[in-house]
Amino acid sequence: MKSAQAKIPTQERECRVLSGWVMLPIAILLYVAGPTLIVLAFLNGTTTSSNAAQPNWWLFAAGVVAILAAALLSPGFFALQPNEARVLILFGDYRGTAKQGGFCWGNPFYSNGPATQSSGQSFWTQAKNKGGDDSNQSQPKKLKRYKISLRARTLNGDKLKVNDKRGNPVDIAAVVVWRVQDTAKAVFDVDDYETYVATQSETAVRHLASAYPYDSGETFADTDEEITLRGNVDEVSEALRVELSERLEQAGVTVEQARLTHLAYAPEIAQAMLRRQQAEAVIAARRKIVTGAVSMVEMALHDFSKNKIVEFDEERKAAMVSNLMVVLCGESQVTPVVNTGSLYT
Numbered sequence: 038m039k040s041a042q043a044k045i046p047t048q049e050r051e052c053r054v055l056s057g058w059v060m061l062p063i064a065i066l067l068y069v070a071g072p073t074l075i076v077l078a079f080l081n082g083t084t085t086s087s088n089a090a091q092p093n094w095w096l097f098a099a100g101v102v103a104i105l106a107a108a109l110l111s112p113g114f115f116a117l118q119p120n121e122a123r124v125l126i127l128f129g130d131y132r133g134t135a136k137q138g139g140f141c142w143g144n145p146f147y148s149n150g151p152a153t154q155s156s157g158q159s160f161w162t163q164a165k166n167k168g169g170d171d172s173n174q175s176q177p178k179k180l181k182r183y184k185i186s187l188r189a190r191t192l193n194g195d196k197l198k199v200n201d202k203r204g205n206p207v208d209i210a211a212v213v214v215w216r217v218q219d220t221a222k223a224v225f226d227v228d229d230y231e232t233y234v235a236t237q238s239e240t241a242v243r244h245l246a247s248a249y250p251y252d253s254g255e256t257f258a259d260t261d262e263e264i265t266l267r268g269n270v271d272e273v274s275e276a277l278r279v280e281l282s283e284r285l286e287q288a289g290v291t292v293e294q295a296r297l298t299h300l301a302y303a304p305e306i307a308q309a310m311l312r313r314q315q316a317e318a319v320i321a322a323r324r325k326i327v328t329g330a331v332s333m334v335e336m337a338l339h340d341f342s343k344n345k346i347v348e349f350d351e352e353r354k355a356a357m358v359s360n361l362m363v364v365l366c367g368e369s370q371v372t373p374v375v376n377t378g379s380l381y382t
Contacts, residue, residue: 049221049289052125052133057114057140064114067107074100113145115182122220124183134220136187149182185223189216189293192238196299199246201266206303209246209266211277212296213238219289227288237284245277251302266300273297326366334361 078096117123117138125132126148135141192213201207215234217223223230252267264272278295285292338354 047131047219047221047225049219050133052135053137054125054135054141054143057116057142060110060113060142061140064107064110067103067110071100071102071104071107074103109145110142111145112149113142113147114140115143116140117184120187122185122187124185124220124224126183131221131225183224185217185220187217187220189214192235193298194238194242197239197242197246198303199243201246202248202250205251207246207251207266208299208301208303209242209297210299211238211242212298213281213292214294215281215285215290215292217289218291222287222289230288230290233288234285234290238281241277241280241284245273245280248276249273251300266297270297323366330362330366334358337361 074096078092078094078100081096082092115123117135119138121138122134122136123143124134125143127144127146132144132147135143192215194210194212196208196210198206198208213234217230227233246266249264249266249269252265253263266273274296277297278292281292281295334357338357
C-alpha cells in the first residue's frame, strides 16, 4: 500500500538574470547587421547567363538569421521597479524569482503572461460596491509577465456584524498591513493571493470577535482580569496579527500590522448596553467612595484612641461611624447639627 504523500509547498528561490544594458547593444547590432547583410548579399551577388541578378546566398542567410536572432532576443527584456519581483516560468516549470531591480534580460521563452486570475474581491470588499456596476466587479485582474509587487499593502475592511463571546452583536472592522514575502507560494499555492488575503482577513476578524467579550462582564472593571475587545486593544490586535500570519502563510504573505479600526455595539442593543455601562460606572464609583470613607473612619477612630483625645463606648463609636459615613458618602452637602450639651444628652 502506498502511503499518501503530503503536499510540499512551493519554495521561492532567487534567480539572477542578465542586465538588459549588456544585451541591448547585441540586439541593436543584430537588428542593424541583418538588413546590412541582406543588402550586401545583393550588391555582391552574381549575374546569370540570362542577366538575372543572383544574391550571395551565404550573406543573405546570415542577414535573415541576424534578424531572427534579434527578434528572438527582444521579448527577453523587462524592467523591475524597486520592491518588485518577476516569477520566471519556463514551459510550465518554475525556474526562480528575479528580484534585482532595473533593466533586465532573461530567457525570452519565460512566460510573459498575462496570467489571468479572479477579481480579487471577497464579500468583505464587495460590500462597499453594492451600488456599483456588477460587470466591473467581475473583470479579471492580470499579472503582466508574472510581476508581483513586494510593497506593503493596506486592506481596510468594512464593518462586520459579529456576536462576541457572550453572544452580544457588535460591529467590528480592522485594517491589515501585509506584503508578499514568498512569490512562489503566492502564485502557485493559491488561486489568487489578493482574494485569499481578503477572505482570510474577514474570517480572522469574525473569529477574533467571537473569542473575546466586548466588555467586562463583572460589576467592577478594575478588578476583572479578563481580556476584552474594548479594554485590551493592543492584546487583541496582536492576537489578530498572529492568527492572520498563520492563515496567510500558505499564500506566502506576511502580516506586518493588524489593528481594530471600529468597535461598537450593534444599533439594536446599543442603548441597553449604554445603560448597563452607566450603571456599572455608578456602582464602581460608589464602591470607591465607600472604600475611601471606611478607611477614613477607621483612621479617625484609630487617631482618637491613640492620642487619647476622647474615649468612646461602643454605642458612641457606632453613632460616630454612622455620622461620618453619611457625611462622606452623601450626594449633597451635609448640614451639621452642633450639640452644646454633654456628650450623653
